[in-house]
Amino acid sequence: MKVLVKVPATTANLGPGFDALGLALNLWNETEFSTTNDGKIVVEVEGEGKGILPIDENNAVASAALQIYKQAEKPCPGLRIHCLNRVPLGSGLGSSSTALLTGMLGANALLGNLLTDEEVLKLAIETEGHPDNVAPAMLGGLVASIVYEDRVISLKLPARANRSPIHVTIVLPDFDFPTKQARAILPKQVERKDAIYNISRAILVTEALRTGDLDLLGKAMSDALHQPYRIPLIPGAQAAMNAARHAGTAAVALSGAGPSLIAFSSKEDPAVGAAMKLAFAEAGLTARIFELSTSYEGAEVTFV
Numbered sequence: 001m002k003v004l005v006k007v008p009a010t011t012a013n014l015g016p017g018f019d020a021l022g023l024a025l026n027l028w029n030e031t032e033f034s035t036t037n038d039g040k041i042v043v044e045v046e047g048e049g050k051g052i053l054p055i056d057e058n059n060a061v062a063s064a065a066l067q068i069y070k071q072a073e074k075p076c077p078g079l080r081i082h083c084l085n086r087v088p089l090g091s092g093l094g095s096s097s098t099a100l101l102t103g104m105l106g107a108n109a110l111l112g113n114l115l116t117d118e119e120v121l122k123l124a125i126e127t128e129g130h131p132d133n134v135a136p137a138m139l140g141g142l143v144a145s146i147v148y149e150d151r152v153i154s155l156k157l158p159a160r161a162n163r164s165p166i167h168v169t170i171v172l173p174d175f176d177f178p179t180k181q182a183r184a185i186l187p188k189q190v191e192r193k194d195a196i197y198n199i200s201r202a203i204l205v206t207e208a209l210r211t212g213d214l215d216l217l218g219k220a221m222s223d224a225l226h227q228p229y230r231i232p233l234i235p236g237a238q239a240a241m242n243a244a245r246h247a248g249t250a251a252v253a254l255s256g257a258g259p260s261l262i263a264f265s266s267k268e269d270p271a272v273g274a275a276m277k278l279a280f281a282e283a284g285l286t287a288r289i290f291e292l293s294t295s296y297e298g299a300e301v302t303f304v
């Protein structure tokens with residue numbers, strides 16, 4: 001039996017929506033799962049992470065798949081997992097959520113969908129520890145999440161970014177900034193003025209994405225809870241954000257926990273990415289540019 005799982009990249013936070021907002025992007029990992037009946041786990045990696053990612057049960061996709069077999073109390077018959085990875089690793093584009101969901105959805109499909117999509121999403125969020133990448137990767141579009149009592153409620157919001165995709169430029173510097181480290185450096189307590197700064201702006205960011213008002217997005221997409229602590233640790237990041245604005249982007253933010261930056265524009269404008277790349281180069285870092293659109297669609301599972 002073979003299953004193909006497609007899961008998109010995501011950008012989390014969107015400036016002030018720290019750990020709450022996320023948006024799916026049109027950059028997809030495509031993974032084929034086949035059962036082998038020899039009890040072995042064999043992973044093949046093509047694209048991002050080839051030669052770097054583990055190719056056994058320690059691979060993140062494989063271990064997420066095994067988590068589902070364990071949860072379902074079913075023995076794993078052996079799996080061949082072929083990963084075509086387009087989402088760069090450790091970039092701020094949700095690669096770990098993409099891997100997690102891929103493995104869980106693949107194994108769940110092979111098991112005849114023992115878990116509902118809601119149960120898979122809940123398990124993936126619990127495993128990841130924050131919902132803002134996993135939820136839009138699963139649901140597509142712009143997603144807001146809250147923790148209510150002991151569970152996460154994730155809602156796909158009506159957004160212009162869902163109906164007619166908004167153009168985004170991602171610039172990814174060659175700089176190691178693991179999410180764990182990017183979270184550990186944040187203060188445990190925040191001042192009331194910073195909380196107000198973010199609450200008010202997060203509301204307007206969702207409204208700007210709902211209406212497609214890029215001018216409002218530019219005014220609202222700033223943050224007082226995480227970016228001020230993270231940006232100084234990424235060489236050239238502040239200069240790259242300034243350069244993007246100077247080159248005419250409507251709004252720019254750290255994508256997730258970084259190190260990539262995301263700039264929003266009404267249409268593709270190569271000058272934005274080039275200006276950001278130059279700013280990173282001046283700080284001694286090479287950088288990759290991804291010209292993408294937002295995606296209304298989330299994860300997709302098909303039997304092949």
Ligand code: HSE
Binds near residue numbers: 012013226
């Ligand atoms: N909201 C998370 C953070 C996203 O900023 O730490 C990590 O991808």
